[in-house]
Amino acid sequence: MLHDEVSFVCKKRVLLIGIAFIIMCMFLLGRLFFIQIIKNNEYSRKAVQQRLMTVPLAIERGNIYDRNLIPFTGRDIKKYIIVYPDYIQDKETIASVISQLSISKKDDILKELQSGADTLEYVYEKENTELLNLIEEGKLKGVMALEKNHRYSDKSIGRHVIGYISKSDKKGEMGIERSMDNYLSSATGKSLIAVVDSSKNIIPGLGFRKIQSNNKGLNYGIKLTLDYHIQNIVEKIMEKNRVNGAVVVMDIKTGEILAMASHPHYEQDDIKKYINSNGEELINKAIWPYDLGSVFKIVVAAAAIESGKVDLDQKYVCEGNITVGNSVINCSTYESHKDKEISIDEAFALSCNTAFVKIGIELGADVILDMAKKFGLGEKQCFELLEEKSGYIPKPEEDGIGNISIGQGKIQVTPLQVTAMMCTIANNGIRYNSRLVDELINDDGVTIKKIERGYPEIVLSPTTAYRLKKMLRDVTTLGTGKQADIGKELGGSSGKTGTAETGIDNGRIIHGWFTGFIPSNDPKYAITVFINNGRSGGRSAAPVFKQIGEDIMKTIRR
Incomplete structure (x- = not known):
């Protein structure tokens, strides 16, 4: 009897233990089911998140494009x-x-x-x-x-226009990177x-x-007016000719900047190496002021024609030099017109200093300098480049009429200003604001905001512009700018040479200029070539103008 009771108790205990074990197993199986099936996604996500790391993708900035959405940045x-x-x-x-x-x-x-x-x-x-x-x-x-x-x-390419960003805070330090930094700094990021x-x-x-952050801003890209192919043509020719200077190309009908180059250029990823350099690599010479020389005779000629104060049929005789006050001004092209009577048109084509000093005296400094301001000389042209300098047009009492008449003395202008002046003349006296930024766009190239062009301004009468264009054509066919002519088969070149004495290094630094437009018979492009210490505009800048003009006319269809 006792044995049966003991046996019953043992069996009961085994049964209870078995039941407890089954319950425990069922609980564990339920828990396992809960974890692996019901909560699988949540726990998997948490497990992975413990081993996820966010890696920034490059510099999160919008890209900068040319007018045809060819990128200047992010190409590699x-x-x-x-x-x-x-x-x-x-x-x-x-x-x-x-x-x-x-x-x-x-x-x-x-x-x-x-x-x-x-x-x-x-x-x-x-x-x-x-x-x-x-x-x-x-x-x-x-x-x-x-x-x-x-x-x-x-x-x-276009390094001085594009600019660069600092390595520390990734902020724009120069060019479009700087002026449009608020837009280029990404709002959403990747x-x-x-x-x-x-x-x-x-x-x-x-x-x-890849992931995108939850910020609700927009990623802006900047579409410029630059033409990637024209910019490339300009830079290759500057490199080939070892030009130390600047070139600007503008659309005559709109004032849009199609190319802007400055040489020598710099490495955008290694700015430190230029901080103590004397080579001026970081200076955008296209928007930097320089002595202009005989290119300023365009202003004097425009004032003479527009004002009516000068007899345009009058003849001048060059004696090789002229005395104005205490200054003696020489004519560097005297041999080309020695002992001849020349008109204002011929004096312009041959760049006769003495004839233009006589014309300047007839006009007076006020009339000439007022015309310079109408052309926009001495004023900033492109507010998208914060590094741009305004140059300097002196007051009448600050400089002698002799210097003013031939663009010497205190007059300083930028290649961009000169190109804008040439645009105005070629566009029959109508001046547009110089433009560099065309649109703000999104990642898909869709326009977000179009930059307003501004209103055109009438600077010259059509009659004055027509005569100036003829005079500019004569420079390349009969005068000092023959080496700039692209030839009749391409429409010809029109323009003006400039050789500017600077007074720097005891007068040994002499800048060379050529500014003009192509083709002469149907103007499309205004081009300015400035060569730092080029010595002679006709011999240094004019041939570079010709090479650029020929390549543009042969390869660009616009």
């Missing part, structure tokens, strides 16, 4: 070395590795690693497969390698999400994916 894809200083213990070693992969110096990298920055990036420039493999295989803690768009290229291990190394095979 390069490999970057991304560094997370907080995950690096031996910064000395990592700095040494990165210096062997990039153009940065070890000491500079070490300072950056110790600066407290969250993320640093370096462009992979030096071929070192062995070290790169170590990074790509995840063997260097806190360092990774990936490819992304590089803002500037070794073959970038990043790369990578799955990493505990050492911030990318786990092979799990890949990347």
Whole structure:
């Protein structure tokens, strides 16, 4: 009897334990079902998030395009070395590795690693497969390698217009990068999400994916009026001729800037090397003021024709020099018209100083300088380039009529101003504001905002403009600018030479200019060539004008 009771109790205990075990198993199975089935997505997401890392994709800025949406920025894809200083213990070693992969110096990298920055990036420039493999295989803690768009290229053009951004805060420091920084600085941004291990190394095979932030702003791109192909033509010819100076090309009918180049140029990714340079690489000479010389005779001629104060049929005799006050002004082209009576048209074509001083005395300084201001000389032309200088047109009492009549003395203008003046003449006396920025666009190239053109202004009567255009044509067929003529088969060139004495280096620095328009029979493009210390406009600037003009007319269909 006792044995049966003991047996019953044992069986009961086994049963209870079995039931408890079954309940426990069912609970565990239920929990497992809950975790793996019901909460699978949530827990998977949390697990992955613990190993996700956000990698910034290049410099999050809008791109800058030409008038046909050809990009000036973001054209190249390069490999970057991304560094997370907080995950690096031996910064000395990592700095040494990165210096062997990039153009940065070890000491500079070490300072950056110790600066407290969250993320640093370096462009992979030096071929070192062995070290790169170590990074790509995840063997260097806190360092990774990936490819992304590089803002500037070794073959970038339009550098002085585009400008550059600082490496520290990624803000625009020059050119369009600076003036349009508020738009180019991305409002939404894009990043790369990578799955990493505990050492911030990318786990092979799990890949990347792009994400966009939740900001509700717009990404702006900037569409310029520049023509990529014309800009390229200009820069190649400047490089070929080793031009130290500037070239500007404008659309005569609209005032839009089609090309603007300054040489020597600079590397947008390595600004430090130019800080102490005497080569003026960072100066955009197209918007910098220089002595103008005989190109200013255009202003004097315009004033003479428009004012009616000068007998346009009068003849002048050049004696080789003329005395005005205490100054003796020589005529450098005297031999071309020695002992001849010449008209204002001939004096213009042959760039006779003495004849134009006599014309200037008849007109008076006030009339001449007023015409200069009507053309926009001495005033900023393009407010999208904050570096632009206004130049200087003196008051009548500040300079002698002799200097004013031939563009010497205190007169200083920019190549852009001269090109805008030529546009006005070629456009029958109608002046448009110079334009560089055309539109704000989105990532798909769709217009967000069109930049207003402004209203045209009548500067010259059509009669005055017509006579000036004939005089400018004579310069290239009969006068000092023969080397600028593109030939009748292309429509011919019209323009004016300038040789400007500067007084710099005891008078040894003499600038060369040629400004004009093509084709003469149906003006489309105004072009100015300025050569720093070119010595002679007719011999240095005019041939460059011709090469640019010929290439544009042969290759550009507009």
